[in-house]
Amino acid sequence: MDTIKIFCPATIANVSCGFDVLGLCLESIGDEMIITKTNEKGVRITAITGADLPFETEKNVAGVAALALIEKLQPDYGFEIQIHKKIKAGSGIGSSAASAAGAVFGINYLLDNPLTLKELIPFATEGEKLASGTAHADNVAPALLGGFTLVRSYEPLDVISIKAPEELYASVIHPQIELKTIDARSVLRENISLKKATIQCGNLGGLISGLYTNDYELIGRSLHDELVEPVRSILIPKFKELKAAAKAEGALGGGISGSGPSVFALSKGRETAQKAATAMAAVMQDIGVPFEVHVSPINPTGIKILP
Amino acid sequence: MDTIKIFCPATIANVSCGFDVLGLCLESIGDEMIITKTNEKGVRITAITGADLPFETEKNVAGVAALALIEKLQPDYGFEIQIHKKIKAGSGIGSSAASAAGAVFGINYLLDNPLTLKELIPFATEGEKLASGTAHADNVAPALLGGFTLVRSYEPLDVISIKAPEELYASVIHPQIELKTIDARSVLRENISLKKATIQCGNLGGLISGLYTNDYELIGRSLHDELVEPVRSILIPKFKELKAAAKAEGALGGGISGSGPSVFALSKGRETAQKAATAMAAVMQDIGVPFEVHVSPINPTGIKILP
Numbered sequence A, B: 001m002d003t004i005k006i007f008c009p010a011t012i013a014n015v016s017c018g019f020d021v022l023g024l025c026l027e028s029i030g031d032e033m034i035i036t037k038t039n040e041k042g043v044r045i046t047a048i049t050g051a052d053l054p055f056e057t058e059k060n061v062a063g064v065a066a067l068a069l070i071e072k073l074q075p076d077y078g079f080e081i082q083i084h085k086k087i088k089a090g091s092g093i094g095s096s097a098a099s100a101a102g103a104v105f106g107i108n109y110l111l112d113n114p115l116t117l118k119e120l121i122p123f124a125t126e127g128e129k130l131a132s133g134t135a136h137a138d139n140v141a142p143a144l145l146g147g148f149t150l151v152r153s154y155e156p157l158d159v160i161s162i163k164a165p166e167e168l169y170a171s172v173i174h175p176q177i178e179l180k181t182i183d184a185r186s187v188l189r190e191n192i193s194l195k196k197a198t199i200q201c202g203n204l205g206g207l208i209s210g211l212y213t214n215d216y217e218l219i220g221r222s223l224h225d226e227l228v229e230p231v232r233s234i235l236i237p238k239f240k241e242l243k244a245a246a247k248a249e250g251a252l253g254g255g256i257s258g259s260g261p262s263v264f265a266l267s268k269g270r271e272t273a274q275k276a277a278t279a280m281a282a283v284m285q286d287i288g289v290p291f292e293v294h295v296s297p298i299n300p301t302g303i304k305i306l307p
Helices: A061-073 A095-110 A117-132 A140-145 A181-186 A194-213 A216-222 A229-235 A239-248 A270-287 B061-073 B095-110 B117-132 B140-145 B181-186 B194-213 B216-222 B229-235 B239-248 B270-287
Strands: A003-013 A022-038 A042-049 A078-084 A148-154 A157-162 A168-175 A191-193 A253-256 A263-268 A291-297 A304-306 B003-013 B022-038 B042-049 B078-084 B148-154 B157-162 B168-175 B191-193 B253-256 B263-268 B291-297 B304-306
Touching: A003 A095, A003 A140, A003 A168, A022 A095, A022 A140, A022 A168, A022 A291, A042 A061, A061 A078, A061 A095, A061 A117, A078 A095, A095 A117, A095 A140, A117 A140, A117 A157, A140 A148, A140 A157, A148 B194, A148 B216, A157 A194, A157 B194, A168 A270, A181 A229, A191 A194, A191 B194, A194 A216, A194 B148, A194 B157, A194 B191, A194 B194, A216 A253, A216 A263, A216 B148, A229 A239, A229 A253, A239 A253, A239 A263, A239 A270, A263 A270, A270 A291, B003 B095, B003 B140, B003 B168, B022 B095, B022 B140, B022 B168, B022 B291, B042 B061, B061 B078, B061 B095, B061 B117, B078 B095, B095 B117, B095 B140, B117 B140, B117 B157, B140 B148, B140 B157, B157 B194, B168 B270, B181 B229, B191 B194, B194 B216, B216 B253, B216 B263, B229 B239, B229 B253, B239 B253, B239 B263, B239 B270, B263 B270, B270 B291
Parallel strands: A042 A078, B042 B078
Antiparallel strands: A003 A022, A003 A304, A022 A078, A022 A148, A148 A157, A168 A263, A168 A291, A191 B191, A253 A263, B003 B022, B003 B304, B022 B078, B022 B148, B148 B157, B168 B263, B168 B291, B253 B263
């Protein structure tokens, strides 16, 4: 096969209590990419729709990730990449990660999968580095692997896949304000109390236990971010009201998606997730900020090959 | 039944990356307690062997826990408690927790179990408060519930039981130096970097994932304490050497048991655990500090009723 068309899913990083370690994969929103093997070596971005992104390979997230992988694999071929964005840049649901993950997935596939999906993560994070300044893996890992992912360690990179309970759904609202990852990082406090760290550990442990045991109530009780949400949520209009509205409709809990401005809620069952999304939309409508909402099951497999 | 004889197991709190949230239950070391229902109301400590502990109910860890439970249940009976200590006070393997947990377990049992084991935890922590100044639950919870326990939250108390992989064994060495919990707490830094907290969260998540998936290697990789061990281990002679000796024999990893001075290692299989214990013993023998060693499977059930 010389061409592959793939669906590159949006992702939610952090997932409340899992700052910089947890991520999850969405199913109902994602980009499409078409990657083609060429005799001419190198990587060329040949089409971009849905977003105003650079065509120069070295300035494009997908291009940088592709170059990092090619540097490693030294294939006898080159690659052309078409990027059809559906995930808005700066939305906080892994737009750049989808492109970076898609590029390495596609190239690896066209080379008969010399690397495993986990082994692709560090190359995709090279793309992330271009987008956000840090090579974080909490969006590219769930985009590649599906389900929930835990970055146990960065040095060395050690990513654990965790299956999501089947009835777990995410509701996401994206208030269309500009909030750069770099700005969202700058509000974080460099030091925190040991007590708060302990509370965070308890909740992270609870969330992971809930995922393994399909205990939705425990997942809900654990969706509490002691470290980042208190400071970062100030940058998101009506954050508290959004979260409260979702919970009032039966959502298990929620938080900031990645570094924002998107806000997510998790629910048991599609119906509750839909109600939570509608309630969050009403809050945003009230203040007149344009927004998008998404309701999605947790995507169990990550990037998919399209016919 | 008017009398119950129970085995009250030793426990390891913190378990490296689980500072103040994780604990595990041991099987091969523990106290014995005999609790008897009496017509005379109140709680009396009628026998103590193996340790020099106060007989006055209000000054005895088991007595205080018993009184807290009786205050709640208001039974028509009183109770006599015999405590036969095998776990050394100040060893860091939950000596006071065993007594506190045993007292509330026994009384609850003799009253036909009006409370669940989880519901007993807060009464047992009242005893812990007397011993260490803080009402921590990370020893009493595993003593009562067995296996691993995660204290997801203290306010409100929310404890999660996690089954241990069947071949997981603990090796414990107790260097017989005095190290009070209060002193071990005083070396802790009140503030830590967000980066270190994130590393801790990654490892805690990894350890919990490893427990659910019986992934011994992942358990081993996750036994890394970023927050407490670096400062607290200074108080324990030859800490680094103890840990290295256990790992050289194939142990998965280890750390400080509770607030020390005991040091533990976890291994896959009894044979490796025995070798790790022998290697740690050799380190301690070299410096002439008296010590005890224990090798134990993880106790799946906690406190046991003896014939």
